[in-house]
Amino acid sequence: MSTTTTRSYTHEYARSMEHPEEFWLEASALIEWDHAPTRALDDSAAPITRWFPDGTLNVSANALDRWVAAGRGDQVALAYDSAMTGSKRSFTYAELLHEVSLFAGVLRANGVAKGDRVAIYLPMTPEAVIAMLACARIGAVHSVIFGGFAANELAVRIQDAEPTVIVTSSGGLEPGRSVEYLPIIERALAMIVGDRSVTDAATSSISVITEDELSVETVIVRNREAVAGSAREFDGHVGVRWVDWEDELAKAEPVGPVELAATDPLYILYTSGTTGTPKGVVRDNGGYAVALAWSMANIYDVHAGDVMWTASDVGWVVGHSYIVYGPLLAGATTVLYEGKPIGTPDAGAFWRMVEEYRVKVLFSAPTAIRAIRREDPGLEHLRRYDTSSLEALFLAGERLDTETYHWINDALHCPVVDHWWQTETGWAIAANPRGIEPLPVKPGSPTVPVPGYRVAIVDGKGNPVKTGKEGNIVLELPLPPGSLPTLWGGDEKYISSYLTAFPGHYATGDSGYLDDDGYVYVMGRTDDVINVAGHRLSTGGLEEALNHHPAIAEVAVIGVKDELKGQRAAGFVTLKHGTTIDHDVLVKELVALVRETVGPVAAFRDVTVLERLPKTRSGKILRKTMRQIADGEPYKVPATIEDPTVLTALEAALRG
Ligand code: COA
Ligand code: AMP
Numbered sequence: 001m002s003t004t005t006t007r008s009y010t011h012e013y014a015r016s017m018e019h020p021e022e023f024w025l026e027a028s029a030l031i032e033w034d035h036a037p038t039r040a041l042d043d044s045a046a047p048i049t050r051w052f053p054d055g056t057l058n059v060s061a062n063a064l065d066r067w068v069a070a071g072r073g074d075q076v077a078l079a080y081d082s083a084m085t086g087s088k089r090s091f092t093y094a095e096l097l098h099e100v101s102l103f104a105g106v107l108r109a110n111g112v113a114k115g116d117r118v119a120i121y122l123p124m125t126p127e128a129v130i131a132m133l134a135c136a137r138i139g140a141v142h143s144v145i146f147g148g149f150a151a152n153e154l155a156v157r158i159q160d161a162e163p164t165v166i167v168t169s170s171g172g173l174e175p176g177r178s179v180e181y182l183p184i185i186e187r188a189l190a191m192i193v194g195d196r197s198v199t200d201a202a203t204s205s206i207s208v209i210t211e212d213e214l215s216v217e218t219v220i221v222r223n224r225e226a227v228a229g230s231a232r233e234f235d236g237h238v239g240v241r242w243v244d245w246e247d248e249l250a251k252a253e254p255v256g257p258v259e260l261a262a263t264d265p266l267y268i269l270y271t272s273g274t275t276g277t278p279k280g281v282v283r284d285n286g287g288y289a290v291a292l293a294w295s296m297a298n299i300y301d302v303h304a305g306d307v308m309w310t311a312s313d314v315g316w317v318v319g320h321s322y323i324v325y326g327p328l329l330a331g332a333t334t335v336l337y338e339g340k341p342i343g344t345p346d347a348g349a350f351w352r353m354v355e356e357y358r359v360k361v362l363f364s365a366p367t368a369i370r371a372i373r374r375e376d377p378g379l380e381h382l383r384r385y386d387t388s389s390l391e392a393l394f395l396a397g398e399r400l401d402t403e404t405y406h407w408i409n410d411a412l413h414c415p416v417v418d419h420w421w422q423t424e425t426g427w428a429i430a431a432n433p434r435g436i437e438p439l440p441v442k443p444g445s446p447t448v449p450v451p452g453y454r455v456a457i458v459d460g461k462g463n464p465v466k467t468g469k470e471g472n473i474v475l476e477l478p479l480p481p482g483s484l485p486t487l488w489g490g491d492e493k494y495i496s497s498y499l500t501a502f503p504g505h506y507a508t509g510d511s512g513y514l515d516d517d518g519y520v521y522v523m524g525r526t527d528d529v530i531n532v533a534g535h536r537l538s539t540g541g542l543e544e545a546l547n548h549h550p551a552i553a554e555v556a557v558i559g560v561k562d563e564l565k566g567q568r569a570a571g572f573v574t575l576k577h578g579t580t581i582d583h584d585v586l587v588k589e590l591v592a593l594v595r596e597t598v599g600p601v602a603a604f605r606d607v608t609v610l611e612r613l614p615k616t617r618s619g620k621i622l623r624k625t626m627r628q629i630a631d632g633e634p635y636k637v638p639a640t641i642e643d644p645t646v647l648t649a650l651e652a653a654l655r656g
Contacts, residue, residue, distance in 0.1 A: 262286020291482025
């Protein structure tokens with residue numbers, strides 16, 4: 001891509017910093033535009049900035065039509081493999097284009113116009129990819145909601161994004177059980193309109209509206225044989241139309257791509273913040289397309305005709321960027337896997353997939369590797385398969401501990417690459433840029449800042465800290481293309497959430513340090529976000545759910561160390577004065593409450609009942625000390641503690 005002969009990381013990074021306009025305009029040539037941008041950055045309303053302000057394009061045309069026109073119509077675009085049902089299906093670029101164009105017609109026929117929101121609540125099946133690209137085709141803004149969230153989380157997202165249509169299917173499949181989606185959607189809608197005949201569940205994050213005010217008009221349901229529930233039979237109480245995917249397709253006309261401004265929103269993806277209310281990260285069309293196309297070549301070294309498999313879920317940002325958009329924007333083959341790293345049927349699942357699809361690059365999360373290690377420490381399964389096609393294993397989503405890194409890196413014939421990013425950025429902030437030049441690996445570090453990102457470490461007051469010293473990781477503004485331009489709900493919300501704590505910088509919420517060679521080390525979060533099996537959760541949200549139990553007086557949820565999942569949520573509760581309830585019963589009820597309101601993905605099981613929570617004299621709960629005690633780390637009794645004996649009681653309770 002670079003016109004220079006020196007393809008070195010140092011050179012590319014320096015260019016991106018010194019000549020960002022030139023750097024990103026050059027990168028924009030990776031995309032086919034209806035109207036090519038003449039400018040890269042619009043910073044006239046800084047700190048709010050926009051990329052490629054005069055460019056117009058369509059992302060679905062770049063992901064599909066473009067490759068068919070270039071002669072790749074017969075190449076597999078999407079290979080679907082369900083370890084849950086045993087079914088497999090491949091779509092060539094021409095076939096996927098056909099499916100997407102038709103489903104875009106279904107959306108149109110159901111009243112979806114440019115700028116309208118569409119909620120997508122689908123399992124890891126091809127319909128998810130089709131629905132996302134169909135939205136992109138007509139300029140509708142999709143908001144994918146992860147299948148492991150329960151009704152309350154769904155309701156909060158629906159109320160914020162105000163979709164007119166929800167696209168779903170009968171449900172998802174988890175080992176040993178199916179998850180029926182239609183009753184969950186019905187419950188979420190009932191929460192929003194306060195229909196007590198359907199739900200009496202806790203709805204503190206939702207302000208009830210009338211059925212007339214409800215944005216949702218239609219729910220499009222793809223019937224799945226493996227899970228009960230179809231639009232044809234479903235008898236919903238809340239006044240929305242439930243229509244069948246196949247019935248709608250039979251009537252649909254294919255729709256072509258509409259020309260969109262680079263700055264138009266492509267999607268909203270909700271992510272956990274400090275409070276129980278998730279933040280709607282907005283992604284634009286042009287900046288995102290350019291950033292992903294650039295990353296495919298320069299970070300992942302994946303090009304047209306290559307196979308990339310990202311073993312994540314379309315409900316997370318990793319799935320948006322590297323199951324759906326990234327590989328297709330590069331003309332590669334993407335693999336969609338419905339299953340787990342272990343148990344479906346065994347710890348050889350990943351290696352089977354690599355062999356079967358001749359995967360060049362696999363992208364997963366450290367927790368999945370730890371799960372494989374626990375089941376198959378000697379990697380007997382790896383030896384059963386031919387994994388010679390694999391050129392790199394990329395990991396992200398949580399800190400890659402050095403033990404896991406060494407274990408998998410020693411076993412594989414190819415490099416293991418840690419890289420660090422967030423829902424907000426949409427692509428890696430720090431990585432080993434293999435496509436430019438593979439850099440030496442330092443275990444424990446996701447390597448170096450990616451071109452476009454100026455990473456700095458500051459103390460609580462925003463002053464730079466010395467190399468090697470831990471502090472808040474911040475990114476100097478402007479953020480590169482692909483990163484969030486704003487939050488759904490407005491620029492002010494974006495500014496106050498991310499840009500105010502350290503003026504001129506975006507606060508990542510992570511802490512860490514830089515070493516003498518400029519390598520980044522990410523150590524953990526500075527806020528109340530925890531990371532359970534690579535899934536980002538808000539302790540505030542879990543506390544909100546627990547607070548709904550009538551016996552509970554006070555609650556604190558903290559993230560404690562977990563060998564498999566990295567972290568897990570642990571709840572500490574006190575009871576209302578005079579309450580008598582069997583503790584085992586209480587724990588069961590609290591676990592069920594979180595499962596019902598937040599969802600099974602919270603994997604919430606640990607509850608400790610205390611007489612009192614440890615607090616400072618001003619009433620602040622001593623979460624850090626609690627976490628240190630729970631993790632068995634040495635701790636100092638804080639000078640401001642109200643009553644030190646509470647800590648002794650906590651230790652005793654945890655010891656059991
Ligand atoms: N729909 C419904 N339920 C879901 C779900 C979904 N899409 N995804 C997960 N769940 C449920 C699981 O069934 C489980 O329920 P259970 O309590 O009844 O067992 C619960 O949520 C917790 O799931 P999970 O965190 O996946 O734990 P697990 O014990 O089932 O599996 C791992 C452990 C490590 C194998 C698994 O967490 C994993 O594969 N992680 C990879 C994470 C990842 O790819 N993250 C993306 C970021 S890059
Ligand atoms: P999410 O928005 O769900 O992708 O979660 C982003 C958060 O996960 C980051 O802010 C980090 O706390 C953590 N994270 C992601 N990737 C890494 C990594 N490679 N190393 C350390 N932490 C990571």
